[in-house]
Structures are given as structure tokens and as C-alpha cells.
Amino acid sequence: MQKNLERRKFVKCSLTLIVAAAAVLLGARGNATFALADDNPYNLIDPKVISVGTMGDARPYVFTDADGNFTGFDAELFRDVAGRLGFQAEQVVFTGQDFAALLPSVASGRFDVAVAAIGTTEARKKTVDFSDGYLAGYLSIISADPALSSNESTAGKRIGVIQGTLQEIYAEKNLKGDIVKFPDNNSAVAALNNGTIDGHFTDYESAKQYVERYSNLKITMNVPSFDAPAGFVVKKGNDAFREALNKALRAAMEDGTWKRLHEKWFPGTPMPAEYLPKS
Structure with missing residues (x-):
């Protein structure tokens, strides 16, 4: 009888300790959550990166x-x-x-x-x-054809753009030719150099880099783009x-x-x- 009583007291005491430990653990987790929120003021995916x-x-x-x-x-x-x-x-x-x-x-x-x-x-x-x-700047056409110097001059031509860019938006609205979409400048310029497209419509600074790299290409048209700064x-x-x-x-x-x-x-x-x- 005495042994059973002591065993029950031991189990009760153990349960009490387990519950207390759980409460401390949950409390610590709760505090950690609040600390994490405090340590992530910019709501980043990883607060340290x-x-x-x-x-x-x-x-x-x-x-x-x-x-x-x-x-x-x-x-x-x-x-x-x-x-x-x-x-x-x-x-x-x-x-x-x-x-x-x-x-x-x-x-x-x-x-x-x-x-x-x-x-x-x-x-x-x-x-x-x-x-x-x-940042604000210009949109440009680069081409080996100097005649591509205006919106109207693109009629009947194939003009490359990078998908999702301001150039795509402007081109679909204003250029008269067929718009061909590319994932990046390099693939568009490769298509331009092999004759798949007649011109590439990109930003002015990128255009400068490509005409310096390829002597056959020139900037043939510039369009101001100060109304949509980067x-x-x-x-x-x-x-x-x-x-x-x-x-x-x-x-x-x-x-x-x-x-x-x-x-x-x-x-x-x-x-x-x-x-x-x-x-």
C-alpha cells in the first residue's frame, strides 16, 4: 500500500514537471517568435539576408x-x-x-x-x-538597317524585345512591325545578327554596349522614357x-x-x- 502511494506521488510529480517543462518550452518558443519578428523589421524571407x-x-x-x-x-x-x-x-x-x-x-x-x-x-x-x-533614360532600336529610325519605319519588319519590359509595352503600342519576344538581350542580338529579326528594341545603355561590340550594328532610333523611372x-x-x-x-x-x-x-x-x- 505504501509503495503504491509513493508510486502515485512519483507519477504525479513527474507529470507536473513535464507540464511545467512544456510550459517553459512553449513560452520560450513564443518569446522566440516575438524576437524573430523584432529581428526582421523588413519582413525578409531570411532576416539576415x-x-x-x-x-x-x-x-x-x-x-x-x-x-x-x-x-x-x-x-x-x-x-x-x-x-x-x-x-x-x-x-x-x-x-x-x-x-x-x-x-x-x-x-x-x-x-x-x-x-x-x-x-x-x-x-x-x-x-x-x-x-x-x-534611373531614367531612353529606349532604342539597334539594327544594321539605318532606315529603322521611326515607329512607322518598322512596318513590315521583325523587331525584337525582351519579354515583360517597357520596350515590349511601347513596341506593341507604337511600332508598326511584328514584335518578336526574347528572354534576354543576348538571345535577341544573336537573332539580329543571324537575320532572324531586323532590329532589336532595348534600353539606350544596353544598345550602346552592343553597337560597340558589333560593328555592323548601329543605334537607329531613340525614344525618351522619363515617365517610367527604374x-x-x-x-x-x-x-x-x-x-x-x-x-x-x-x-x-x-x-x-x-x-x-x-x-x-x-x-x-x-x-x-x-x-x-x-x-
Whole structure:
């Protein structure tokens, strides 16, 4: 009888300890959850890393160098902006993919941000949010045919565009020829050089790079595109991250970092006054 009583007391005591331990564990988990929320003010996929979706061949905006590292104006600017938020260079991880997949990937939570000279449009803002603008420029046709110098001159011609870009939007609305869509600039220019298409409609800075590389190609038309400045793309509703990027971006403009990077990557290209230091 005495042994049974002691056994019951032992079981009761053990159960009490187990319940108490569980309560402590749950409490610790609860506190860890709150701590994680506090340690992730920008609502990132991983609070210690910024996952960046980009392109690998959009020179000079962003591209991979001989060592496979992402570089270019957009890449360097974003690393600087991220540094102002407390992230080291190794904590900013770039992943290249087709341009058309960038916005859906941010919207679905695959990436925290997309960085690839992405123009801000009302249509795009329906699915993602944009930082303040940091780049404006021109859209251009490159071709071996100097006659492709206007919207009307493209009639009866095959004009390449990168799928999902501002160039595609403009081309489908204004160019008279057949629009042929490509995943990236390199494949479009390859098609241009082998005669599959007659011209490629891309951004001015990329156009400059290709005409320097291929002597048979020239820039035959430029269209101003200051109404859709490039911005960093973030998931819709992530205001904390967007506002932090805006603050850091303004600081980079005000202290001359933006100007220095623009002069490095776009030598001789005009710079909008609103992106330059006010002092």
C-alpha cells in the first residue's frame, strides 16, 4: 500500500514537471517568435539576408563578370543601399533569371526585391510595389538597317524585345512591325545578327554596349522614357522595406554616391537633377 502511494506521488510529480517543462518550452518558443519578428523589421524571407532577383546580361545595369559575380550600376547601387540598412555585401544574394519572371517571383515571395533597371508603371504597381525612382533614360532600336529610325519605319519588319519590359509595352503600342519576344538581350542580338529579326528594341545603355561590340550594328532610333523611372521592386504591402530602401536611396543620392556610380557606368550620359546632391 505504501509503495503504491509513493508510486502515485512519483507519477504525479513527474507529470507536473513535464507540464511545467512544456510550459517553459512553449513560452520560450513564443518569446522566440516575438524576437524573430523584432529581428526582421523588413519582413525578409531570411532576416539576415536580402534575396535579390535580377538578370545576368543587362549590361551596364546588372550582369555577371568573368568570375560569375553580379556587377553593374544597379548591383553596385543596391549593395550600397543595403549597406546603409546594415547588410554586408555577402548578405546581399543575387540570383539571375529571365526578366519576365522577376516581378512574379517577388510577388510570390521567392525574392525580397528585384533589381534590374525595372521601370515603374501603373500596371506593374497592381501586383508589386516600387521604391522611389533612381534611373531614367531612353529606349532604342539597334539594327544594321539605318532606315529603322521611326515607329512607322518598322512596318513590315521583325523587331525584337525582351519579354515583360517597357520596350515590349511601347513596341506593341507604337511600332508598326511584328514584335518578336526574347528572354534576354543576348538571345535577341544573336537573332539580329543571324537575320532572324531586323532590329532589336532595348534600353539606350544596353544598345550602346552592343553597337560597340558589333560593328555592323548601329543605334537607329531613340525614344525618351522619363515617365517610367527604374525602381527597386518589393512585395506588395511590405512598406517597412520599401520605406527603408527609399531613405537609404535618398542618402546615396545626397552624398554623391549615386552620381559617382552613374559616371562610372554611364560615362557621358546626362544625369537628372533630382538624383544629384542638392548642396
